[in-house]
Amino acid sequence: MDGNANRTRTTVLIVDDVPASRYALGAVLRRAGHRVVPVASASEALVELDVRLRAGSLPDVALIDVGLPDMSGFELCRLLKAQPPMSTLPVVHFSAAAVAPADRCEGLESGGEAYLTVPAEPEEIRAVVRAAVRAARTRSGAETLVRRLTLLSGIIVTVQAARNLTELADASAEGAARLTGGPAVVFVLGPDGELYYSTSKGRSAFAVPDSHAQEAVVRLIGQISKGRTGVFRTVVPAHLWPMGFFRPGVRDDARLVLTLTQDGRAPVCFATPLRIPRPGEPDDAELVGRLAQATALAAEPLLMYQVERHVALTLQHSFLPQPHRLPDLAGVDVVVRYVPASRQTEIGGDFYAALRTDDGVLTAVGDVVGHSLEAATVMVEMRHALRAHCVEESDPAVLADRLDRMLQRYHPEVTATVCLVHVDPATGRTRIANAGHIPPLIVRDSGNAEYAKAAGPLLGLGLGLPRQPPVELFLDPTDRLLMVTDGLIETRGVDLAVSMEELRTAAAEAPPGVSALCDTLLERFGGAPDDDIAMLALRLG
Structure with a gap:
């Protein structure tokens, strides 16, 4: 049994009108630890994929016979690749009859990732399936990273447009929530100890429960950031993190991402509930760290302006x-x-x-x-x-x-x-x-x-x-x-x-x-x- 396939538990859709061939391919793949979904025609395949698409569980790869009774496997592949939700599904064509080089070329040109001539050795079948899935996941991961980097760029533009520290915290918290898909709280601790904070909008209104909780956050951020440089990540256990920051009335372990302004005086802290990503899910800590750095850079002129404004207002009120x-x-x-x-x-x-x-x-x-x-x-x-x-x-x-x-x-x-x-x-x-x-x-x-x-x-x-x-x-x-x-x-x-x-x-x-x-x-x-x-x-x- 293929241990790697067993760990990933890929699902393979087999489209073949010959029952014996479906059974033989299915047996090889099941022994390798794959889940197998067999169907007998292109129309059955389209119905099965539509049901799975609605449930959010598309197969990881489709093995499609070239000679199907209702349409060719090439036509089915073109149809799938033309639909955005299914276009990322890797397709492997197979055939015992269409084995000429022209057939292989047509399979690749229709959007297929590979072409099998059957009968084939079990090792070859398993290797082709693994390669198709691996290539699709790599491509999907790259596309996801591009989307997330594009999202991060837009968030940073919004953060840089903040006119004051309250707006900065608002934009940063909302941006962190969009990156992580969960609640987020952002703290900016001024050099005078004043705390600016905000929470993402996707939860109930946030407020520091009382002055003791606020003092606890200021003290905690100060202790963690002391002597640090660059971006620093840590986890604060629930018993040390004030209640109600992520869910009203609930204590959660908090993952903190901290950085300092360039002068080292003002810590910027992003707090999100601790969540262990599932296999295959991207780790958002690196992107949140980049957002924290951008927030710290944007905070510097705003903090300087706060000092300048205080001096100017003092002058105005004094004179x-x-x-x-x-x-x-x-x-x-x-x-x-x-x-x-x-x-x-x-x-x-x-x-x-x-x-x-x-x-x-x-x-x-x-x-x-x-x-x-x-x-x-x-x-x-x-x-x-x-x-x-x-x-x-x-x-x-x-x-x-x-x-x-x-x-x-x-x-x-x-x-x-x-x-x-x-x-x-x-x-x-x-x-x-x-x-x-x-x-x-x-x-x-x-x-x-x-x-x-x-x-x-x-x-x-x-x-x-x-x-x-x-x-x-x-x-x-x-x-x-x-x-x-x-x-x-x-x-x-x-x-x-x-x-x-x-x-x-x-x-x-x-x-x-x-x-x-x-x-x-x-x-x-x-x-x-x-x-x-x-x-x-x-x-x-």
Whole structure:
């Protein structure tokens, strides 16, 4: 008996209209440990294959007689090879009559893998069957590998497109599940110990059971990854792995695939339930390891961005005065609002200011163009420069010009928009200088609202043109003046003029009061902003 055939237990379909021949071939193959399925015609073979295809158990090889009563064995082979589900079935033709070289050539050209002249020695029959099955499995394995590598490539593209660490974990977990065919959890442990994790969608919603489980995972990943380089694989027994990660309320042995970012600071861990592949099944550990490496590479800039964003937000929060810490501005009621962009977006340079001058109150709202730590830093410099200059100068146009020259000298690659408003509380005289910003909106007590006709070029362009004198108007005690950055209303694909008109209409319909005006507009326009929002509203008081 052929020990190798016995271990693999291949199934052989024999298609022969001669009962004695079917019996003889079947006996040889059964003695070699094969399962044999005998049929007497091409039509019976097609019915048998259709039933097995529906059950997901096609034979491993088909031995087909050339001279069948309802169609030739060559025609049957062509028919099988033309159907995608059966095209991978290896076919061996045999015949006692069609033995000429032309017959062998036709058998190969019809898609057959081999040709037997019967009667043949049992050793030859067994060897031909083994060779046909081995070649088919090799070809199928190569095709499967190509499909899986193609799948991996697509998953890596999705992983690399992640905009933050949460999206990265989501894409990686879903990709690992597609590669392994089971649940997967991905953990990214930041250098500060913060844990980002996600699970594949093909199971119930995942959540770390409690803080102790989260601490256990962080501690376990840290211990396993300590001193490691490259990709490392290990198995964590169920009693050491927190319950419920793969199946709610159940403990499973976990197979971990870990790797580190290039700086060695942030471990990336893929966890899947331990599963021993059946004979012939591909081992997915290597592909998961490659996905883990791609995830670690994609995590590096996102982790750096998290640090940069934290620093920038700290700057913004430190240097933008909080509403309850605004200076005492006699004669003017001022409220401010600041909403940072959502975590999925970049850092902006939006700012506001409300300052006392010798002859009134100076307010400003601006935006340093760009999204980076540099933008936030330049924003801070502009606020300090404005605060210093307004001690001796209150003309908004002069102040705008000085800010312009400051940018050109110290930050020649940076541009910014700013709107400056100086108000004399005693008379209501208001002077406005606008450098590429949304102009102030004057909201009247009568229910009307209109933008001040103030415009001018951005700061930092270096055009060398003198700035126009400030636009002057007078505020009534019941008027409200609103200044905003474009993050409040700007929507991708929508003309800014359309958004400005929507803002004007909403402001005209807002309830009385400066706080109510800001809150109403934030509720209307400010949900989950793609950019920072700075708002300042004032009224003579």
